[in-house]
Amino acid sequence: MRRIALVTLVVDDYDEAIRFFTEALGFRLAEDVPRSDGSRWVVVEPGPHGAGTGLLLARAKGEAQAARIGDQTGGRVGFFLHTDHFARDHAQMAAAGVKFVEEPRREPYGTVAVFQDLYGNRWDLLQPAG
Structure with a gap:
């Protein structure tokens, strides 16, 4: 079996990003390990027990990476958060300031709304049809 395990999301600050993903989106912090170069290995996951692809929150190093924060996909929706209960998750996220x-x-493929993460990256909250 093969699967995409992690996707890197370039962030400005580890702790700020952890708070957003765990508190506003309800992700769980799977790993937060200091590295010898002063960076951290920070992984958040949308579901319990490693269910789904995780995000590696990587603090930008240098101007080129910093310039990508919030625009990793050129303004397109680049991330898709599936849910089994759209109304519940939409309400909780909106109440948390998302x-x-x-x-x-409603689209043929499901119920959807675009939201932005704390840096402006665009996401779909999506409850697939059927």
Whole structure:
């Protein structure tokens, strides 16, 4: 079996990013390990017990990486957070201050709304159809 285990998300600050993903989005902190170069290996996951692909929160090093914070996909939706209960998760995220950039809508593939993470990266909150 093969699967994508981690996707890197370039961030400005580890602790700020951890707070957003764990408190506003309900992810769990899977790993936070200091590294010898002063960086940290920080992984957050959307589900319990490693369910789903994790995000490696990587603090930007240098100007080129810092310039990518919040625009890793050129303004497109780059991340897709699936849910089994759209209304519940949408309400919880909105109450936690998550910025939704559109109203929820029904599409043939499911119920969806675009939101931004704390840096402006665009995400779909998506409850797949069926």
